[in-house]
Amino acid sequence: GQNIDQPTEMTATEGAIVQINCTYQTSGFNGLFWYQQHAGEAPTFLSYNVLDGLEEKGRFSSFLSRSKGYSYLLLKELQMKDSASYLCAVKTTSGTYKYIFGTGTRLKVLA
Amino acid sequence: KAGVTQTPRYLIKTRGQQVTLSCSPISGHRSVSWYQQTPGQGLQFLFEYFSETQRNKGNFPGRFSGRQFSNSRSEMNVSTLELGDSALYLCASSLDDGRETQYFGPGTRLLVL
Numbered sequence: 001g002q003n004i005d006q007p008t009e010m011t012a013t014e015g016a017i018v019q020i021n022c023t024y025q026t027s028g029f030n031g032l033f034w035y036q037q038h039a040g041e042a043p044t045f046l047s048y049n050v051l052d053g054l055e056e057k058g059r060f061s062s063f064l065s066r067s068k069g070y071s072y073l074l075l076k077e078l079q080m081k082d083s084a085s086y087l088c089a090v091k092t093t094s095g096t097y098k099y100i101f102g103t104g105t106r107l108k109v110l111a
Numbered sequence: 112k113a114g115v116t117q118t119p120r121y122l123i124k125t126r127g128q129q130v131t132l133s134c135s136p137i138s139g140h141r142s143v144s145w146y147q148q149t150p151g152q153g154l155q156f157l158f159e160y161f162s163e164t165q166r167n168k169g170n171f172p173g174r175f176s177g178r179q180f181s182n183s184r185s186e187m188n189v190s191t192l193e194l195g196d197s198a199l200y201l202c203a204s205s206l207d208d209g210r211e212t213q214y215f216g217p218g219t220r221l222l223v224l
Contacts (some may be wrong), residue, residue, distance in 0.1 A: 042216060042217055042218055043154070043215050044215070045213050045215075087153075089154070098156055098167060098168070098169055099144070100156070101153055101156070102153070104154075
């Protein structure tokens with residue numbers, strides 16, 4: 001089967017660093033995405049990894065290891081506005097491309 | 112540049128009816144994808160259209176269909192509505208330039224009674 005696992009909820013303190021993990025098992029792989037979704041709003045694209053390694057974009061970084069079926073999203077210098085759900089998604093290659101999403105990690109940033 | 116727009120924003124239907132939702136992508140974007148989001152199942156991919164052709168399809172029944180027009184605007188249709196179709200329907204557009212950046216619209220919240 002196809003599966004994406006990520007923690008349901010995480011809590012961190014303002015100014016801290018948090019790492020949100022995502023593991024996946026899919027039939028074929030053509031890239032991994034991270035999205036941020038605030039309550040009641042649409043998801044916002046954060047990153048796309050298709051090759052192994054770390055991609056850094058300001059306070060956010062995303063890492064991918066294809067051999068381990070593993071990715072993480074690293075958020076530095078946490079701010080209150082980072083309180084949101086973070087969705088991990090994989091683009092598979094089973095026949096035509098399909099996108100499979102994890103259920104999301106709800107991050108709470110405390111003052 | 113205007114973002115992705117979706118209409119209507121809210122909709123109430125009854126079981127057995129059919130519904131059509133509309134999505135206008137960001138100007139210049141030719142790829143439009145549709146997603147269903149529910150509290151229980153999370154975000155699920157419905158289908159993707161590119162240049163008026165369905166390029167990818169998720170695992171949804173044939174009651175869910177879509178199309179794309181020459182101006183890249185897209186519609187999705189759900190026939191014979193079921194209670195379980197109550198969800199937030201999101202569309203996302205992208206340039207299809209290899210960077211895979213998708214921009215989501217605000218969604219249409221559908222309630223089936």
